[in-house]
Amino acid sequence: MYGDVVREIEDLVKPRYKLFTAGPVACFPEVLEVMKIQMFSHRSKEYQLIHTDTINRLKRFLEVKEGEVLLFPSSGTGVMEASIRNAVSPGGKVLVTIVGAFGKRYAEVVERNGRIPIKLEVPYGKPVTPELLDEKLSENKDVEAVTITYNETSTGVLNPLRELAKVAKEHDKLVFVDAVSAMGGADIKFSEWGIDIVFASSQKAFGVPPGLAIGAFCPEIFEIAKKIPNRGWYFDLLLYKKYNDEKHSTPSTPPMPQIFGLNAALRLVERMGGKEKWLAMYDRRARRIREGVKNLGLRLLAEPGYESPTITPVFAPEGINGTLIYERMRERGFELAKGYGELKEKTFRIGHMGYITDKDIDEMLENLGEVIRELTR
Numbered sequence: 001m002y003g004d005v006v007r008e009i010e011d012l013v014k015p016r017y018k019l020f021t022a023g024p025v026a027c028f029p030e031v032l033e034v035m036k037i038q039m040f041s042h043r044s045k046e047y048q049l050i051h052t053d054t055i056n057r058l059k060r061f062l063e064v065k066e067g068e069v070l071l072f073p074s075s076g077t078g079v080m081e082a083s084i085r086n087a088v089s090p091g092g093k094v095l096v097t098i099v100g101a102f103g104k105r106y107a108e109v110v111e112r113n114g115r116i117p118i119k120l121e122v123p124y125g126k127p128v129t130p131e132l133l134d135e136k137l138s139e140n141k142d143v144e145a146v147t148i149t150y151n152e153t154s155t156g157v158l159n160p161l162r163e164l165a166k167v168a169k170e171h172d173k174l175v176f177v178d179a180v181s182a183m184g185g186a187d188i189k190f191s192e193w194g195i196d197i198v199f200a201s202s203q204k205a206f207g208v209p210p211g212l213a214i215g216a217f218c219p220e221i222f223e224i225a226k227k228i229p230n231r232g233w234y235f236d237l238l239l240y241k242k243y244n245d246e247k248h249s250t251p252s253t254p255p256m257p258q259i260f261g262l263n264a265a266l267r268l269v270e271r272m273g274g275k276e277k278w279l280a281m282y283d284r285r286a287r288r289i290r291e292g293v294k295n296l297g298l299r300l301l302a303e304p305g306y307e308s309p310t311i312t313p314v315f316a317p318e319g320i321n322g323t324l325i326y327e328r329m330r331e332r333g334f335e336l337a338k339g340y341g342e343l344k345e346k347t348f349r350i351g352h353m354g355y356i357t358d359k360d361i362d363e364m365l366e367n368l369g370e371v372i373r374e375l376t377r
């Protein structure tokens with residue numbers, strides 16, 4: 001009986017691809033295994049233990065010396081919205097840096113929540129530089145916060161977060177960081193770099209299924225939130241902090257399997273020898289893929305020096321639609337990611353987050369080479 005149900009669903013979703021996606025990504029086997037643990041109350045002593053342990057591990061991973069890490073029963077965009085609703089005055093201005101589709105989303109979130117986005121936008125493939133940010137902040141002294149997409153998943157650009165946060169702090173602005181496709185794949189030193197809010201989703205570089213968002217908040221954010229009206233309920237940071245402090249849990253029911261999974265991923269980091277070793281794995285993978293792609297005569301979208309450790313967008317050869325390359329690779333058992341938004345036709349993307357081996361990478365590159373040769377013959 002039970003086996004039949006599993007097979008029916010496998011039939012429906014056909015899990016037969018090697019994943020090089022932008023997220024959800026392939027999960028580590030240990031993560032999937034712990035997600036099978038039977039449920040229990042999220043108000044129990046046992047839940048409090050796993051909740052607190054996960055948060056303590058995240059605090060170490062993100063180097064949060066002062067401040068809180070909170071868990072949310074949502075995807076990362078929920079915390080993006082929370083950053084605006086809790087820490088920017090109604091009608092206040094926010095400098096939104098935009099290097100691709102997810103910076104644009106942040107601007108939309110600012111606007112739809114009744115705040116005013118002041119946009120600093122650069123061409124696709126380029127990062128925001130500290131000089132540009134400094135100039136824009138000098139012209140817009142009345143913004144309350146700056147938003148930065150650490151790793152822009154649509155263009156594969158890793159922004160120089162540490163330097164950008166430094167500039168924002170010199171102008172005495174709050175720094176909100178979308179690290180959805182960066183956290184777990186690129187370093188974050190929360191307290192040292194002067195970050196006020198950083199958030200991510202479970203389904204990216206930690207290699208955990210979707211449904212859980214992670215946020216880190218400096219102490220000042222909670223003081224600001226006390227003065228902001230209409231924070232709502234579901235993403236009220238003061239409510240989250242209260243439940244976290246007093247009940248070691250969340251205000252509404254948390255996605256417990258994902259929390260078990262994230263806890264397992266953070267233990268894997270430790271088993272591997274710590275954060276530096278884990279991030280070095282991401283760096284090695286990214287280099288292997290970039291080199292392989294360049295050896296096929298293909299061009300990367302991201303400006304050299306700012307390439308993402310978690311995703312590599314690639315220009316399709318002249319006259320070939322990027323989606324066609326994506327389709328051909330799928331036929332060969334490899335699920336890459338299509339180009340995003342306006343870049344859909346011209347590019348395709350190779351994600352390198354989660355559970356991927358060097359052998360998978362070499363096989364993927366070999367097949368990609370064959371696909372490119374077929375299409376350009």
Ligand SMILES: Cc1ncc(COP(=O)(O)O)c(C=O)c1O
Pocket residue numbers: 022023075076077078102149151152153154178179180181201
């Ligand atoms: C940089 C970035 N920001 C935000 C999001 C939205 O995340 P979620 O779908 O988890 O809300 C994504 C998703 O791909 C992303 O890559």
